[in-house]
Amino acid sequence: MASHPCEEPDDVQARAEHRAIERRTFLKQAGAVAGLAAAAGWAALAPARWPLSLRDRDGERAKPKPRTLNLPAGGFALESLAAAKLGVARGTDIPKMLRGAIEAIGGLNRFVRTGDVVLVKPNVAFERPAVLGATTNPEVLAALVQLVYEAGAKEVRVVDNPIESPESCFHRSGIYQAAVDTKARVYLPVSGDFETLNVAGATWIENWPFFWRPFQGVDKVIGVAPVKDHNLCRASMTTKNWYGLLGGRRNQFHQDIHGIIADLAFMMRPTFVVLDGTRVLHRCGPTGGNLSDVREGRTIVASTDSLAADAFGWQDLLQRGDEALPNYFALAAARGLGNPDWHALPLREVRVG
Amino acid sequence: MMAPVRWVNLKPNRDGTPWYARTFRITSIRIAAQVFFFAWFVFLLWTTWFGRLGGYPVSLFLEVDPLVGFATALSTHSVYRWLWRGLFVLVPTLVLGRVFCNWMCPYGTLHQFIGWLVNIRANKDNIDKNRYRPIFQFKYYVLAIMLVLAAFGSLQIGLLDPICLLVRTFTTTFQPASDLAATQIGAMMAERGLDSRWIAWLSSAPAASEQRVFNGAWFVGLLIIGLVGMNLVIPRFFCRVLCPLGAFLGWLSRFALWRIDRDLTKCTDCNLCLKHCEGAADPQAALRKSECFVCFNCIDDCPEDALSFKLTPVPVHARIVGKIKEGTATLFGRRVISKIPETVVARPAVPRRRWILAMVVGVLGYPFLRLSRAVNTRGFSGKCIRPPGSVMEPEFLERCIKCDMCINVCPTNVLQPAGLAESGLEGLWTPIMDFSVGFCQLNCTLCSEVCPTGAIQKTSLERKLGLKEYAEAGPIRLGTAFFDQGRCLPWAMETPCVVCEEVCPVSPKAIGTYDEEITRWDGTKVLLNKPYMRPELCIGCGICERECPVVDSAAVYVTAVGESRSKDRSLLLGSVQQDQKT
Numbered sequence: 001m002a003s004h005p006c007e008e009p010d011d012v013q014a015r016a017e018h019r020a021i022e023r024r025t026f027l028k029q030a031g032a033v034a035g036l037a038a039a040a041g042w043a044a045l046a047p048a049r050w051p052l053s054l055r056d057r058d059g060e061r062a063k064p065k066p067r068t069l070n071l072p073a074g075g076f077a078l079e080s081l082a083a084a085k086l087g088v089a090r091g092t093d094i095p096k097m098l099r100g101a102i103e104a105i106g107g108l109n110r111f112v113r114t115g116d117v118v119l120v121k122p123n124v125a126f127e128r129p130a131v132l133g134a135t136t137n138p139e140v141l142a143a144l145v146q147l148v149y150e151a152g153a154k155e156v157r158v159v160d161n162p163i164e165s166p167e168s169c170f171h172r173s174g175i176y177q178a179a180v181d182t183k184a185r186v187y188l189p190v191s192g193d194f195e196t197l198n199v200a201g202a203t204w205i206e207n208w209p210f211f212w213r214p215f216q217g218v219d220k221v222i223g224v225a226p227v228k229d230h231n232l233c234r235a236s237m238t239t240k241n242w243y244g245l246l247g248g249r250r251n252q253f254h255q256d257i258h259g260i261i262a263d264l265a266f267m268m269r270p271t272f273v274v275l276d277g278t279r280v281l282h283r284c285g286p287t288g289g290n291l292s293d294v295r296e297g298r299t300i301v302a303s304t305d306s307l308a309a310d311a312f313g314w315q316d317l318l319q320r321g322d323e324a325l326p327n328y329f330a331l332a333a334a335r336g337l338g339n340p341d342w343h344a345l346p347l348r349e350v351r352v353g
Numbered sequence: 354m355m356a357p358v359r360w361v362n363l364k365p366n367r368d369g370t371p372w373y374a375r376t377f378r379i380t381s382i383r384i385a386a387q388v389f390f391f392a393w394f395v396f397l398l399w400t401t402w403f404g405r406l407g408g409y410p411v412s413l414f415l416e417v418d419p420l421v422g423f424a425t426a427l428s429t430h431s432v433y434r435w436l437w438r439g440l441f442v443l444v445p446t447l448v449l450g451r452v453f454c455n456w457m458c459p460y461g462t463l464h465q466f467i468g469w470l471v472n473i474r475a476n477k478d479n480i481d482k483n484r485y486r487p488i489f490q491f492k493y494y495v496l497a498i499m500l501v502l503a504a505f506g507s508l509q510i511g512l513l514d515p516i517c518l519l520v521r522t523f524t525t526t527f528q529p530a531s532d533l534a535a536t537q538i539g540a541m542m543a544e545r546g547l548d549s550r551w552i553a554w555l556s557s558a559p560a561a562s563e564q565r566v567f568n569g570a571w572f573v574g575l576l577i578i579g580l581v582g583m584n585l586v587i588p589r590f591f592c593r594v595l596c597p598l599g600a601f602l603g604w605l606s607r608f609a610l611w612r613i614d615r616d617l618t619k620c621t622d623c624n625l626c627l628k629h630c631e632g633a634a635d636p637q638a639a640l641r642k643s644e645c646f647v648c649f650n651c652i653d654d655c656p657e658d659a660l661s662f663k664l665t666p667v668p669v670h671a672r673i674v675g676k677i678k679e680g681t682a683t684l685f686g687r688r689v690i691s692k693i694p695e696t697v698v699a700r701p702a703v704p705r706r707r708w709i710l711a712m713v714v715g716v717l718g719y720p721f722l723r724l725s726r727a728v729n730t731r732g733f734s735g736k737c738i739r740p741p742g743s744v745m746e747p748e749f750l751e752r753c754i755k756c757d758m759c760i761n762v763c764p765t766n767v768l769q770p771a772g773l774a775e776s777g778l779e780g781l782w783t784p785i786m787d788f789s790v791g792f793c794q795l796n797c798t799l800c801s802e803v804c805p806t807g808a809i810q811k812t813s814l815e816r817k818l819g820l821k822e823y824a825e826a827g828p829i830r831l832g833t834a835f836f837d838q839g840r841c842l843p844w845a846m847e848t849p850c851v852v853c854e855e856v857c858p859v860s861p862k863a864i865g866t867y868d869e870e871i872t873r874w875d876g877t878k879v880l881l882n883k884p885y886m887r888p889e890l891c892i893g894c895g896i897c898e899r900e901c902p903v904v905d906s907a908a909v910y911v912t913a914v915g916e917s918r919s920k921d922r923s924l925l926l927g928s929v930q931q932d933q934k935t
Contacts, residue, residue, distance in 0.1 A: 126858070127794055127795060127796050127797070128795075128796070129796075161562070163856060163900070164792075164794055165403070165561070165562065165764040165794060166560055166562050167560045168403055168794055168796070168797060171404075172796055189560075190536065190559075190561070191536060191562065191563055191564060192536050192539055192540040192543065213543070231851065231862075231866065231882065232849070232855060232882065249902065249904075251852045251900050251902040252902050254849060254850045254851060254852045255842065255850055255902075284860040284862060287855070287856065287857065287858050287860070287862075288860055289859055290860035
């Protein structure tokens, strides 16, 4: 290279320094290239069990891992079904009737201990005023929550997954206000609240989305359901009430509704159930919508055997004793989930108010 | 004696003004007002949900929008319910100019804030970007076209009215996004055993059983990203170029009593007033009254104190003695420093021929829109099912501003912004019911409560259900349900079902069943309840369609025919007479 006349003579030292900088830059850049290539190679190619490896040979690695949960073995029942009793209270004073019915099966102190967390499951499936009989009577719910608190419960949770929009159902039915007034905690279902429940041995719902969040830490479960006509399964009472604990594609249940209700009885062994016969939706169920579909029942039933309570409701409240019981009674009874022959149970009937 | 307060510097400014002149400037008060109104706007939308409604005027911002009141008055010759509240903005505009744009408008605030956030321009570039450009006339054409259409009975202001646009954007994009965030964060917290109940405050639809979805949300989202993004190119692009409300207020502001005035004896033509000029209103020369947002930044920025907000300042052009070019000009005995003697342009800079051109476009636009098939009595879309209480379709299009408040409040998510297929361009983003998403809840009339313009008339529950004095008129019918027997499980697949009958909310039920015991292909006996419609009982609520297990294309589905708001779209003999009584 010809040197320009006014250029400084070649400075050997400066040139060497510059070359050192060039070398350093090269080493840095080459190091970065090698490092990034190695990291990418590691993540993509290192065996799956090595740390920081992302390798997925067969496509299994990225699939969501199903998580299933189980309810406690034996459910939330305290006594065997063989010892079940039926308590029936007639009258008009709802708190007294409820107390009477529960005392008839041994009193609440037998079922609820001090410090218990108690989950109460009313039927709030539809957005209807309580007088239309499509939902649990809020007065019955309020009386029940109060009794449970009196028995020493630490917390009472009121839980349902309605068919229509949950907030509207809880408000319109009066259940929300009743729960708030009695200081129960209301759980409205949102999408993150459901986990897959494993019910080993169930016919249809062996693994089904379950309204799990409110069940965390629960000691006792009490169902409180109205007496309703139902075209498909013919009657919806305390056993079908557990429908409201499930999520997912519930609209498939109707393809074998009797099998499903038997599965529901299999899934949930409650501490006890209350059949709210203060109003009876005797036709156009389960939604109703007309006062002429409802008649006064003036009855509250309590039992640890939901099949017996429902069978009593079928005969005494729906007044369908001359018809055969819906098929789900036999299906559930065959699995030892209760006794539809309620006459066989020790029955105590009380009159109050 | 009080101890000296240390955290506030109470020394006077260098120019002798007291210390509080630094912070208690009119622009600080303006920013506080903007924050207040934006927060109020967000709060009112946030509270628009079943569990949060507490008598708040949730549609307030739409009601005080005077363009909504004016345009619906043009299209319906009436001022519905709360739309008189437009006076709250109209009167201040007539007195002070376009104060709404830079003091109250939440969309303007959004643009200003984002523009400020991304502004990395040098001062000189800012001054250039804030000069008036002819494209800023465009909003007046938009306004003229929309008002002509409104006069013909096609209300289109909602496409670009900033309040409608922002309510719609919150409803279909921002709020569902925040619901999604609430669900995800809540799930993560719950997994770690933390109490996640408070996270419901982040959600706009707490206790909605499923994440709400909205038809065409992507487009509404893209639109707001595009419009807000345009601040990078032209500051306040939407406000200066597109906003029909801004154009309306700009047109009105020529009457305004107060305006920014420039003192020619102080102004050195330095152009620093343009540095933060929001409206591009030329405060450095002849102030364009119609463009000025009254943000007061120019007064703040003026180093010579030449600008002020004055009551009816009169142009001083004619009072100048001497020649400006030669530097001999004086005004009332004081030397004129500025080289620009004009101080105001009162009207929008739109030539009369262009006003006429825009109106002609509106005149042509009406038949173009209306003769498209979707909105007419013949060939209307069966999917165009309007919410309960809606007026007849032509009147609906006179009233609906596409604000989507009804869609925001709907507890079941059944109300969806219409796409082009259901309602044409004329009915774009108007509410329709999509029963694959939700259903019309029997005892709910919330959409009719929040509708600011009466497209959905305020409807009592008695009216909706046909109770008491409405017993003779009967319930409001949204449409009629039909069975697709080829897809229905009991009809076509030997499988029991009738979810539709179970959930049918009317009494007696509008769905009956033919009960039949059959022997299935595998020899088992099964009782099938084959459903059928009783059309005179069906109210078209769509819960049957929503709950049908054939979820992709339901075996029972509702279409608009039989809707009680329209005689032309009735189905059954005798139902027309009923309509005439209502």
